[in-house]
Amino acid sequence: MIDFLGQVWDWFGDPANWTGNRGLPGLLRSHVFLSAVSVATAAVVALPVAVWLGHTRRGGALAVSLVNVGRAIPSFGLIGVFFPLTLMFEPTSRPLGFWATFIAMVALAMPPMFVNAYTGIREIDPALTEAARGMGMTGRQVLTGVELPLALPLVMAGIRNAAVAVVATVTLSAWVGCSSLGTYVFVGFAQRDRVMVFAGGLAVALLSIVTELTLGGVERLVDPLRPMRRRRR
């Protein structure tokens, strides 16, 4: 075991693994890029709908079923289904398997974002929004001045959860020929190279942790009650 971990160490030290198409920087860049565009797209689609439904206090049943469906649909399956489908349209602007992975990742990212944003706004004490209206705020002012700031930590938590899940799952892009850190795992299994498999897994896990910590930090920064929490400490 120690011996094996030594080999993994050596693998990371090998300059060959730091350059070229199969180098860590390149694959990391692909991995992060694919994750980022997926999460961003999902956010652009899901958040406005969630905020609007939360503001008007409609669609609670939708939120619940979305979570359940989201949990039941396997991302690998979605990639597998969209891979042949996207090939039919032959979008060549991106590498093989990019669009299939992209669509699956958007689908993976939307439920947690939607549900957090929706409940974040929905669960605000109605007395607060009523008071805001009572002072003469318009619906739009209530949304931007009261609801959004107070819901922001939860919205951010949803984005974080979605991003961490996407970063972990983008790994699967390698199985449809699109480069990411998953390429090490895919190639490693194909070549029965345990060291490469392990190194790939380790890289993915580390990137997940970094994502979690970074977005967790952003979450604390945007908390409107941060000054108060800091004083209490």
Next chain:
Amino acid sequence: MIDWGWIASNLDDIWEATLQHLFHSVLAVGIGLVVSFALSLVALRWKAAYGPITWVTGVLYTIPSIALFTFLVPVFGLTSIWTAQVALVSYTLLILVRNIVAGIRSVPDHVVEASRGMGMTEARIFREVQLPLALPAIIAGVRVAAVTTIGLVTLTVIVGQGGYGLFILRGIGRRFLTEALVGTVGAVLMAVVVDRALVALERAATPWARRRAA
């Protein structure tokens, strides 16, 4: 677009994959339940242990599943059922432990005290009072764990196991929509059916909760 002929001529394979998929899922949730139960007993007995237990199971839960497979490869090998099972089980622990402990703790103190006052032994109170009353919470945890696990079992094809993942992987390889679709839809259907079955089980096992709702 969908090749119904392929489905018709591969029904035997689909059935076999269904059984394999179910077997992996049930085995993982079953082992997960046994392990979680033991961990919950420890956490209930020694309150200080609850924090560390949820921390460790929480870390296991956060590790991406594929990464977890790769970490187990040096221990069990590239294509072992245990590489798959240990990862799947690790995933269920946090949810199950949380629900079991919360379920047991949610039993009102006065019910436990009255049971004790009538002369029930502690073991009997646990078996006949706390456990049945925690059942809704426990089954809620099993539902989440089961649905999640059924989805994750599609990935065990990576470490050489069968199930619906095999169709998905081959569908990708052959760029054949029907086969990938069979694997995906199969997994979703299985998740829905198992979830409904667990709901039915809960209703059957907790008649007192049902009557109150009526």
Next chain:
Amino acid sequence: MIRLEEVTKVFPGADRPAVSSLSLHIPEGEFVTLVGPSGCGKTTTLKMINRIIEPTSGRIEVGGRDVMSMEPHLLRRSIGYVIQQVGLLPHRTVEENIATVPRLLGWDRDRIERRVAEMSELVGLGADLLERYPAELSGGQQQRVGVARALAADPPVLLMDEPFGAVDPIVREHLQQEFKDLWRRLGKTVVFVTHDIDEAVRMGTRVAILNVGGVLEQYDRPEEILANPANDFVSRFLGEERGLRRLALMPVSSAGLDRGPVVEITATPEEARAVMDAHGSDWLGLLDGGRLLGWVPAAEVGTSPLADLEPREFLVILRPEDSLRRALDAVVTSRTRVAVVVGEQGYLGMLDIDRVAEEITE
């Protein structure tokens, strides 16, 4: 039946004892209420008897046996236990709840079934309720099930921790009355914790008043405590209505009754006026062969026979077992300013405000 000797309980981390060297002797068949302000250790004391809480030091005997020498769960099966929140098992039907201890004791099914039927009848639960779950019962019904469950194995001792504290006042009074009657019939030894002094003196044959830290301030019959509080703490705890509380415990029959301005309907108007004058009364009570007909104002007593008058009914008619507190209430609310008392044999007499006052000061 129950004997506490120098019992002390110090909870871990507490700087003062919850109960300090408390000695209490509860004879068989007594109904003892433990009462005191919060923090007086009354509940702790109760729960040490069945070892829900273990004493730090001292000795507790039930039926002559040291409770510490018995397995806790075996000890508890021989002691009935009722708590405020009832603690019915929510997943078991009323029937199964009542059968809990008999089942633990390994009774056979027929015997359990008979006993459950007997118990539910005893506490006034309809047979249609037996198949229900506790959540489908009202608070009062739940508490009845609690009592039936505690009595199911026929334990000689019953421990009750504010059993009627969670039900509304009207139901509570009902349950108190019912339970007191039940106790009279069954002759169990009851230890009953309450924070309500009215409940304590009304229910108990003996009342133990505890002070903060589990100090026993007075332990006596309720009449005695109300008449002679042992110290300032007790009299303050009894409160400003101590006299009224005493009256609540005294039956009308214990006071001397006056005959009052009352005549048989066969008397002449002259005789009637003479009786009213003798009592200085502006009204006249009418009897027909010892049966109380009612009363008429003095102005209506003229020259015609009394039988021609139309007597008004007394609004409140007391029975000898009613309390003097009710009598006082009748005196201050009635037009005639007296409380009339009627027994099985007819009119017994009446009480006025002076009579009631005499009883308090005695």
